[in-house]
Amino acid sequence: MAMASLARRKASNLVSNYFKNGILNESKYLFHVSSRGFASGSDENDVIVIGGGPGGYVAAIKAAQLGFKTTCIEKRGSLGGTCLNVGCIPSKALLHSSHMYHEAKHSFGSHGVKFSNVEIDLPAMMAQKDKAVSGLTKGIEGLLKKNKVTYVKGWGKFLSPSEISVDTIEGGNTIVKGKNIIVATGSDVKSLPGITIDEKKIVSSTGALALSEIPKRLVVVGAGYIGLEMGSVWCRLGSEVTVVEFASDIVPTMDSEVRKQFQRSLEKQKMKFKLKTKVVSVDSSGDSVKLTLEPAEGGEQFVLEADVVLVSAGRIPFTEGLQLEKIGVETDKGGRILVNERFATNVPGVYAIGDVIPGPMLAHKAEEDGVACVEYLAGKEGHVDYDLVPGVVYTHPEVAYVGKTEEQVKALGVSYRVGKFPFLANSRAKAIDDAEGIVKIIAEKESDKILGVHIMAPNAGELIHEAAIALSYGASSEDIARTCHAHPTMSEAVKEAAMATYDKPIHI
Numbered sequence: 001m002a003m004a005s006l007a008r009r010k011a012s013n014l015v016s017n018y019f020k021n022g023i024l025n026e027s028k029y030l031f032h033v034s035s036r037g038f039a040s041g042s043d044e045n046d047v048i049v050i051g052g053g054p055g056g057y058v059a060a061i062k063a064a065q066l067g068f069k070t071t072c073i074e075k076r077g078s079l080g081g082t083c084l085n086v087g088c089i090p091s092k093a094l095l096h097s098s099h100m101y102h103e104a105k106h107s108f109g110s111h112g113v114k115f116s117n118v119e120i121d122l123p124a125m126m127a128q129k130d131k132a133v134s135g136l137t138k139g140i141e142g143l144l145k146k147n148k149v150t151y152v153k154g155w156g157k158f159l160s161p162s163e164i165s166v167d168t169i170e171g172g173n174t175i176v177k178g179k180n181i182i183v184a185t186g187s188d189v190k191s192l193p194g195i196t197i198d199e200k201k202i203v204s205s206t207g208a209l210a211l212s213e214i215p216k217r218l219v220v221v222g223a224g225y226i227g228l229e230m231g232s233v234w235c236r237l238g239s240e241v242t243v244v245e246f247a248s249d250i251v252p253t254m255d256s257e258v259r260k261q262f263q264r265s266l267e268k269q270k271m272k273f274k275l276k277t278k279v280v281s282v283d284s285s286g287d288s289v290k291l292t293l294e295p296a297e298g299g300e301q302f303v304l305e306a307d308v309v310l311v312s313a314g315r316i317p318f319t320e321g322l323q324l325e326k327i328g329v330e331t332d333k334g335g336r337i338l339v340n341e342r343f344a345t346n347v348p349g350v351y352a353i354g355d356v357i358p359g360p361m362l363a364h365k366a367e368e369d370g371v372a373c374v375e376y377l378a379g380k381e382g383h384v385d386y387d388l389v390p391g392v393v394y395t396h397p398e399v400a401y402v403g404k405t406e407e408q409v410k411a412l413g414v415s416y417r418v419g420k421f422p423f424l425a426n427s428r429a430k431a432i433d434d435a436e437g438i439v440k441i442i443a444e445k446e447s448d449k450i451l452g453v454h455i456m457a458p459n460a461g462e463l464i465h466e467a468a469i470a471l472s473y474g475a476s477s478e479d480i481a482r483t484c485h486a487h488p489t490m491s492e493a494v495k496e497a498a499m500a501t502y503d504k505p506i507h508i
Helices: 004-013 052-067 083-085 088-106 123-146 225-236 256-268 361-375 404-410 427-431 460-472 477-481 492-502
Strands: 044-050 070-074 151-159 161-166 171-185 187-189 216-223 240-244 273-276 278-282 289-295 302-306 308-311 316-318 348-353 391-392 398-403 416-422 436-444 450-457
Touching: 052 070, 052 083, 052 123, 052 361, 070 171, 070 348, 088 123, 088 225, 088 256, 123 151, 123 436, 161 256, 171 361, 187 404, 216 302, 225 240, 225 348, 225 391, 240 302, 256 398, 256 404, 256 436, 256 450, 273 404, 289 308, 348 398, 348 416, 348 450, 391 460, 398 460, 404 416, 404 436, 416 492, 427 492, 436 492, 450 460, 450 492, 460 477, 460 492, 477 492
Parallel strands: 044 070, 044 171, 070 151, 171 348, 216 240, 216 308, 240 273
Antiparallel strands: 151 161, 161 171, 187 316, 278 289, 289 302, 391 398, 398 450, 416 436, 436 450
């Protein structure tokens, strides 16, 4: 089998993608790659983490586990960051609840489950979401306590490379000192010129998670992960959803073939798309919101009306109020903090992870950053392979992918083979009457080494990790094909796609 050793993989990825791509000057950032050491004073921390989101709280816990005296500062007063409070977790709660309603209304009858009426209790749905969020945030606070991490609730800003002034949420102020400071303040919603978000009629993803009633007409500006997920929620609950996107495609990071199938699936769910379309202006002065649109390449303008507009045009690094400029931390034109392969900034003792540095703005990527950064501080060998960070769109069906798209492989000039297997030929998918989707595997032609895996299916986000492990260890498609998969399972489609890549599948 074509398995590469973990040690070899680490060695081959020692140089950061940032340096490979010429983004940073390596010599400028490598003069202080080691930790400043453990704190000696009783009131001084070894590690201070600013930000209690997925990257921050994970870094804080890992630091404490490695023996560092650690403090985590969080302005929200509720741990978990955007992801847990107003992002990943509440959106998945609503995605699940809305899917249950949609299934009850449209699919239960064919399974012999019949009832006279199905109603939406939106307040109860929101309460379930809030309960999930509350329980998880309290759970993280418990984990900090368990690992003896000091938790400071308030807004932190640099006084010096070793001192943080915190305006506490209780109204006071305290100074936190530390040998090593990690910036993990995450990202914020990207606004668009001429559009003012009021979280009522014009909302960000935060407002879309807390609407008090189901809008009759919802316009989503932006066809990325967040826009499509939130559009799906309200579409299932009865909204007429139109997605407006400046680019020619939805989710540009997705494999083109899978993307086209995905868009067709969403259109069957009655989501409408206006691609290559520019938002010229938005008027929310009346009872409805009027969007003036025009073709991206120019042309005749037209008006689209909505009860609610969701602005989902991406996210930007959040470093407001940190006073990075005061201590001389360098950022790029997009506001991202520049770091080396050990997450060190140009200021000795100051580090950064997650959404505030270059790379995918994903919670799981931030977590990996946090662990690796702290491991470097402890003298260990941290590691994050940014080419192998899975991406998932949590609609129904879900789309998940890891590694390269077919377009990327073509651009590299690599000879390759493609294997595909539809879930229509998967016994478990047919048994549960949920068989829309496909597995697509791309492998190097000569060596059969897997280069990318793309899945559209129910629970694709769970299926993708077999592929992530395979790519991490340099596995071939034959390696997956010759691994016994339990029957009947959805994961057998991955095995069959692997068989189709290096040889022939059995069940199609």
